[in-house]
Amino acid sequence: MHKVTFKFENSEDIIVFAAFGESLLEVARKTNVAIDAPCSGNASCGKCRVKLVGGELESKKTRHITDEDYADGWRLACVSAINADVEVLVPDIASAYRSRMKVADLSSPEELKIFSDAKEQILEAGIELKNTLEILNISMDQPNLDDTMPDNERFTRAIKALTGIERIRVPYSVLKKLPDVLRESGFRVKIIVRKIETDIFVYDVFPETEEVIVGGIAIDIGTTTVSAILINMLDGSILAKGSSGNGQIRYGADVINRIIESAKPGGKDRLQKAVIDET
Structure with missing residues (x-):
């Protein structure tokens, strides 16, 4: 060495x-x-x-x-x-x-106007800004000696009664926290769901009094710059924004040279590390 x-x-x-x-x-x-x-x-x-x-x-x-x-x-x-x-x-x-890494101030009036103008143009084109995410308030009877129904069944029955939808999917991440949240909130909770006509998927559960935000993130991986925007999925408002130089640039200023780099031994791992771990 x-x-x-x-x-x-x-x-x-x-x-x-x-x-x-x-x-x-x-x-x-x-x-x-x-x-x-x-x-x-x-x-x-x-x-x-x-x-x-x-x-x-x-x-x-x-x-x-x-x-x-x-x-x-x-x-x-x-x-x-x-x-x-x-x-x-x-x-x-x-x-x-x-110096080629362009880092934008996404909170400036000029940048915010870009977002608001784009939203208006989408609406003017007749494209509806909507998704299948919702926040639902669920109330349940508390268990007692005469009502020993398991938490998960009590939870899914309450969702069915509110929505009229039979298929309720509750992942392990929600089931794991459900007993504590139910008892902390007196069995009155707020849930984030994806709801379609035949199916409800529960993403998370919170006490009824907690302020809940349904956030969605979009990331644009550009040749020189990586930008991200976090929005409220219910009303489209911007929650946070960020921009940084793409670390892949040291493996080539353009896409062609990065393709060449990816074909070298270990090239794909180096490019992924530059953008995922570093940027």
């Missing part, structure tokens, strides 16, 4: 260890060192320039680096392999992909 030291102009060094022959760009990616590589390491863009400042690095000369720059220590990380302990300077310009 060889020691690899990444040096920066405005922050502390990062030291890692790499095996002989490993690509410097891949070592940087595994260490979350930001090196811009729009071509995903195919040596075609020339953006992943780093400067060799100590040790040794096996790196062939490419058309993207002049003879003068090469003599001065400049190398492309994607065509550089670890063959000894090495120190490289990662210039700020090599992290330029961060």
